[in-house]
Amino acid sequence: MKENTKSPQTAKARPKAPAKSPRGTASHDAPYDTVAIVGAGLIGGSIGLALRERGLARHVIGIGRRAESLKLALDRGAVSRVTQNLAEGVADAQLIVVCTPVESIVEHVTAAAAACRAGALITDAGSTKRQIVNALSGRMPRGVRFVGGHPLAGGEQSGPLAARADLLIGKTVVLTPTSANTSADRRDAATFWLALGANVIEMSAAAHDRAVATTSHLPHLVAAAMAAATPQKLLPLAAGGWQDTTRVAAGDVDLWMQILRTNRADVLKSLGEFGKVVASFDSALRKNDDKKLAQLLRQAKRIRDAVGN
Amino acid sequence: MKENTKSPQTAKARPKAPAKSPRGTASHDAPYDTVAIVGAGLIGGSIGLALRERGLARHVIGIGRRAESLKLALDRGAVSRVTQNLAEGVADAQLIVVCTPVESIVEHVTAAAAACRAGALITDAGSTKRQIVNALSGRMPRGVRFVGGHPLAGGEQSGPLAARADLLIGKTVVLTPTSANTSADRRDAATFWLALGANVIEMSAAAHDRAVATTSHLPHLVAAAMAAATPQKLLPLAAGGWQDTTRVAAGDVDLWMQILRTNRADVLKSLGEFGKVVASFDSALRKNDDKKLAQLLRQAKRIRDAVGN
Numbered sequence: 001m002k003e004n005t006k007s008p009q010t011a012k013a014r015p016k017a018p019a020k021s022p023r024g025t026a027s028h029d030a031p032y033d034t035v036a037i038v039g040a041g042l043i044g045g046s047i048g049l050a051l052r053e054r055g056l057a058r059h060v061i062g063i064g065r066r067a068e069s070l071k072l073a074l075d076r077g078a079v080s081r082v083t084q085n086l087a088e089g090v091a092d093a094q095l096i097v098v099c100t101p102v103e104s105i106v107e108h109v110t111a112a113a114a115a116c117r118a119g120a121l122i123t124d125a126g127s128t129k130r131q132i133v134n135a136l137s138g139r140m141p142r143g144v145r146f147v148g149g150h151p152l153a154g155g156e157q158s159g160p161l162a163a164r165a166d167l168l169i170g171k172t173v174v175l176t177p178t179s180a181n182t183s184a185d186r187r188d189a190a191t192f193w194l195a196l197g198a199n200v201i202e203m204s205a206a207a208h209d210r211a212v213a214t215t216s217h218l219p220h221l222v223a224a225a226m227a228a229a230t231p232q233k234l235l236p237l238a239a240g241g242w243q244d245t246t247r248v249a250a251g252d253v254d255l256w257m258q259i260l261r262t263n264r265a266d267v268l269k270s271l272g273e274f275g276k277v278v279a280s281f282d283s284a285l286r287k288n289d290d291k292k293l294a295q296l297l298r299q300a301k302r303i304r305d306a307v308g309n
Numbered sequence: 310m311k312e313n314t315k316s317p318q319t320a321k322a323r324p325k326a327p328a329k330s331p332r333g334t335a336s337h338d339a340p341y342d343t344v345a346i347v348g349a350g351l352i353g354g355s356i357g358l359a360l361r362e363r364g365l366a367r368h369v370i371g372i373g374r375r376a377e378s379l380k381l382a383l384d385r386g387a388v389s390r391v392t393q394n395l396a397e398g399v400a401d402a403q404l405i406v407v408c409t410p411v412e413s414i415v416e417h418v419t420a421a422a423a424a425c426r427a428g429a430l431i432t433d434a435g436s437t438k439r440q441i442v443n444a445l446s447g448r449m450p451r452g453v454r455f456v457g458g459h460p461l462a463g464g465e466q467s468g469p470l471a472a473r474a475d476l477l478i479g480k481t482v483v484l485t486p487t488s489a490n491t492s493a494d495r496r497d498a499a500t501f502w503l504a505l506g507a508n509v510i511e512m513s514a515a516a517h518d519r520a521v522a523t524t525s526h527l528p529h530l531v532a533a534a535m536a537a538a539t540p541q542k543l544l545p546l547a548a549g550g551w552q553d554t555t556r557v558a559a560g561d562v563d564l565w566m567q568i569l570r571t572n573r574a575d576v577l578k579s580l581g582e583f584g585k586v587v588a589s590f591d592s593a594l595r596k597n598d599d600k601k602l603a604q605l606l607r608q609a610k611r612i613r614d615a616v617g618n
Binding site for chain 2: 152153154155171172174211214216219220221222224226227228231234235236237238239240241242243246247249250253254257260261267268270271273274275277278281282286288290294296297299300301304305306307
């Protein structure tokens, strides 16, 4: 870690303990002096809460465009200081985590890389990785490291009010390092997410996007299609099964547009695979083929039971 | 309610207070002297627990085929006496509720009707209603009433161990009376389910089956297809969205086979409607038609937000 040369801005911004935090005040031997969070919504806010509750950073800088969101993050104790000036906000950070909507991540990583100190590590929380990793490939200034990340956490809620210090505990974070990364980069990125309570796995950005097309983006489309296929007048008969199956369709439309747009080909491929299975169910029902229908339901149950909860 | 002519069997079977019940011992002025529950699984067991906890019945007779299940229901305090002999079990009941898998309900209602007292009311908890109501039409012996019911409760769990006294609280029970029913039949059936904490709505069996094809059976197929379309090796990347969307696919395969089989035409129709919406999503994604994609996602979110949780 770099020597501690604090700017006047951060020097005067001593972290206040968040009201609910048992360990809110980071000790002077915190692993990070300054962490900058670009986009303090559900994920960014949760990272901030976890960093401060766990005493992992002396300063947590919240960076964003909207003053109201920043104020909420500050009021919740998710960050110790806020700014709308990205360059200023990242200037003293050893670690910068970009948690903005997926289509603005490249712009924010690029801006952060241009303004941060040599040796700083940048990671992100984007739900798709290929476009981001490709766009940033070879564009980091000398001494600045970027390792793409995707915490598999969140859900249908968004914004700093939904943030929770325990959001990442036990969750999986996928890191997508490239050949441009050293083993130290990979270790440092993993160390950050592990410190927040997450599990870390590494894969290529392409493999990640292919996988989450099926495990995350397809469920969103399926839930949305199920909800959209339900006439309003039948909603009084929508019980637990309908509620579970459609829950994620309540997610933020703009965020999901960006996710689907940046993973279009893989999502279409997953949708095609899903369509084949739906056609098998339809055919088994139509033909009174109980053996086939039972086989499909058993296969589904086996896979679902393997995950639990 | 009929005069209280107790048989030796029921007379010797005084209810014991369930261990966890604050009001476990039914008072002598309980609304029902004897309620018989055919099939003491998740729904039947929950009805028994609620009846006893609320002091609604002096005797709750659990009737079933499998001695182990009956013993579990008795041990949990869901019933006060058990028997594998349906005719004997229903002999003294004013109210009989048949909670067996949907394809055996007609048989059990018919057997109960032949063995119960005149004036007894029979209701059921079958997830599909048209086949049941049609099969029983005109087949009740003189003085025995049947009003079909469907509590929209339950989920992926089953069996008496999953039963809970509060399962029906705030849930909707659909009753499907026919022209053979008097207003007293309808009132008595509604009174029973309302006493368990449920809300009651009435509709025709055909309208019920058409509606739940979309709100319950389609979600099950969609969840199962989504789970079956997920390769095992991707499960480590299955997070909250996948878990919610597929949850009901863990349901009992045989119970769901019976539900789907007895509502085949309506389920196929709902599946067709769902397929059209999925095709719209596919087309919007394929054509980069952001306007259409956003419109579909907004429509889905609006419908999902209307339900909550």
